[in-house]
Amino acid sequence: MTTIHKFVSLKELHTFRLPYSAQAVIELTVADDLVALEDDYYVLGEGSNTIFTEDFASSILRVAITGYESYETESSYELRIGAGENWHKLVVKTLEQGMPGLENLALIPGSVGAAPVQNIGAYGVEAAQFIRLVEAWDRQHKQFVTFAQSECCFAYRDSLFKQQSGRYVITYVSFSLPKSWQPNLSYGALSNLSDAVTATEVMNTVIAIRNSKLPDPAVLPNAGSFFKNPIISRGYFTELVVRFPNLPHYQVDDHQVKVAAGWLIDHLGLKGVTCGGAAVHDKQALVLVNKDNAVGADLLCLADTIKEKVQSEFAIKLEIEVRLLNNKGLISI
Ligand SMILES: Cc1cc2nc3c(=O)[nH]c(=O)nc-3n(C[C@H](O)[C@H](O)[C@H](O)COP(=O)(O)OP(=O)(O)OC[C@H]3O[C@@H](n4cnc5c(N)ncnc54)[C@H](O)[C@@H]3O)c2cc1C
Numbered sequence: 001m002t003t004i005h006k007f008v009s010l011k012e013l014h015t016f017r018l019p020y021s022a023q024a025v026i027e028l029t030v031a032d033d034l035v036a037l038e039d040d041y042y043v044l045g046e047g048s049n050t051i052f053t054e055d056f057a058s059s060i061l062r063v064a065i066t067g068y069e070s071y072e073t074e075s076s077y078e079l080r081i082g083a084g085e086n087w088h089k090l091v092v093k094t095l096e097q098g099m100p101g102l103e104n105l106a107l108i109p110g111s112v113g114a115a116p117v118q119n120i121g122a123y124g125v126e127a128a129q130f131i132r133l134v135e136a137w138d139r140q141h142k143q144f145v146t147f148a149q150s151e152c153c154f155a156y157r158d159s160l161f162k163q164q165s166g167r168y169v170i171t172y173v174s175f176s177l178p179k180s181w182q183p184n185l186s187y188g189a190l191s192n193l194s195d196a197v198t199a200t201e202v203m204n205t206v207i208a209i210r211n212s213k214l215p216d217p218a219v220l221p222n223a224g225s226f227f228k229n230p231i232i233s234r235g236y237f238t239e240l241v242v243r244f245p246n247l248p249h250y251q252v253d254d255h256q257v258k259v260a261a262g263w264l265i266d267h268l269g270l271k272g273v274t275c276g277g278a279a280v281h282d283k284q285a286l287v288l289v290n291k292d293n294a295v296g297a298d299l300l301c302l303a304d305t306i307k308e309k310v311q312s313e314f315a316i317k318l319e320i321e322v323r324l325l326n327n328k329g330l331i332s333i
Contacts, residue, residue, distance in 0.1 A: 002026060002033040010056065014047030015109065015217035016290050018299070022056040029064050029084070031144070031171040034137040037061070042329060043169050045111030046086070049118065051223055053296025054327040063113050065171055068093070077101075077177040078132070083113025083170045087120070091203065094177065100199030101130055101177035104184055107210045109217060109224065113170040117161045118321070119154045123206055124187040128154035132176040134161070136168035144171075156258075157228055157321060165330060215281055221290035222281065226303065227261045227318045240314065261310075261318055262286035268309050275302035296326075303333055 008025040011017050026041060028034065041061040044050060067082030068090075077099040081090060087110050091102040104125035114120075115127045116134050131154075134147045145168070153160040161168050183197050184190075189209050193202065215222050229250075232240070237257040241247055244267070248260040265271075265285035272282040276298030279291040288302060307318050324331050 002028050002030055002037075004059075008060075010047075010052045010060070013044065013060070013062065014050050014052055014223070015221055016051045016223045016299070017221035018052055018290065018294065018296055020052045020055045020296070022052075022058070022060045024059040026059055026061045027064050028061055028169075029066070031065055031135075031137065034169060034171075035142075039139055042325065043166065045083070045114040046109060048109035048217065049114065049223055049321070050323045050325065051296075051299065052325050053300060053331070054325075056325060057327045061169065063111065063169065063171070065113070067172065070097070070099070072179075075179055077179065079175040079177070080133075081112045081173055081175065083111060083172060085112045086110075087112055087115055095200050095203055099177050100181040102175075103199045103203035104187070104190075104206055106203045106206045112173050116152060116154075116159055116170060116173060118157045119159050121157070122210075123190055124184050126154070126156075128152070128159075130175045130177060131173060133172075133174040134170055135172040135174075136161070136170045138168055140167050156231075156252075213284055215284070215287060215289060220281075222287050223322045225261075225286045225321050226288040227265075227286060227306075228321045229258050229261045230264075230316050230318060231256050231258045232316060233257075236315075244314075259316070260286075264310050264314055264316065264318075265306055268313060270306060270309065273302070273305070275299070275305065278302045280306070300324075300333065307333070 005025045007021060009021045011019055041059040043061050045063055064084035065082040066084055069080040071078050088107050090112055091106045094102055104123040108120050108122055116131055119126050119128045131149050134152055136145055138145045183202050185193050190205060193205060231252055234255050234257055248263050250258045252258050262285045270280050271285050273280050277290060277292035277294030278298040279289050281287040281289050310316055310318050320333060
């Protein structure tokens with residue numbers, strides 16, 4: 001049953017753990033309850049990509065719809081999963097049940113419902129490759145809708161649900177995992193694995209790499225990559241690489257190149273730099289951490305400092321990957 005709690009601390013509801021609260025938190029467990037809910041809320045999953053920089057003046061809708069249905073066809077395993085299920089648990093469960101495909105996406109924090117929003121990706125794989133359908137409540141037209149994969153406008157860390165932020169509440173996501181499985185070892189750190197590797201071995205390798213590189217939010221509060229890897233024109237990249245021959249990059253298409261935001265920040269010597277209680281992680285420059293009881297202003301000051309320095313040295317405008325909220329809703333910096 002959907003429940004409403006008044007004046008709730010948000011500290012435990014987002015992984016950056018800033019000390020703010022919301023007027024109310026609605027715990028949504030039944031999709032049909034959306035029809036009758038007063039439409040004045042911000043949608044939240046597990047809060048691993050969301051940072052509250054102030055007390056939030058309205059309600060938070062926490063999507064906690066559970067459910068795991070599966071069946072197989074001749075060529076694929078088909079799944080329909082409640083948006084409130086945990087993503088990593090889904091990855092583990094599919095592998096335990098002999099359904100490979102999601103192993104490269106192991107240990108990405110967050111809920112299944114948030115996975116299509118920014119089209120989560122890691123180690124050469126994106127969720128969009130496996131998503132077949134997304135079921136959602138359309139807040140604008142007040143009706144339930146179902147999107148086929150091709151209608152979701154998936155791109156790098158992007159989708160229809162992100163472009164029309166706040167319009168859809170995702171309730172269920174359906175995945176199709178082809179039985180003709182091949183490991184995806186295209187990402188550098190996985191390329192040492194043999195082609196005979198099993199999906200579980202790939203998952204365990206991904207988990208080990210992630211644990212060695214990324215701070216665990218339960219130990220050191222953070223929201224993963226704070227900035228997106230910027231995409232620049234091939235022409236500008238050609239100029240830049242003369243000055244910075246070691247700049248890690250990835251060709252997006254004939255005209256665009258994606259460069260590593262973490263390298264840009266690291267190159268400026270910003271690892272470990274702090275503003276109040278917020279800091280650039282000392283091992284992974286793309287991750288900002290709540291090192292010592294940070295407040296929203298500390299984080300915004302740190303993010304501004306990084307953006308200004310990257311702009312001035314590389315003439316590249318960094319964009320944030322996380323969702324930042326002030327007391328009214330999403331903000332951009
Ligand atoms: C340590 C760490 C590592 C990470 N590594 C990766 C990585 O490798 N790759 C990657 O892609 N991401 C990564 N992330 C980011 C994060 O894991 C993903 O963005 C994840 O999908 C967020 O899930 P969530 O449930 O916590 O989303 P939230 O933070 O709760 O929400 C994120 C956005 O999705 C919206 N949303 C959430 N649920 C729903 C819903 N049911 N319906 C509609 N909108 C919804 C919210 O409104 C918000 O805009 C990392 C984060 C951390 C902390």
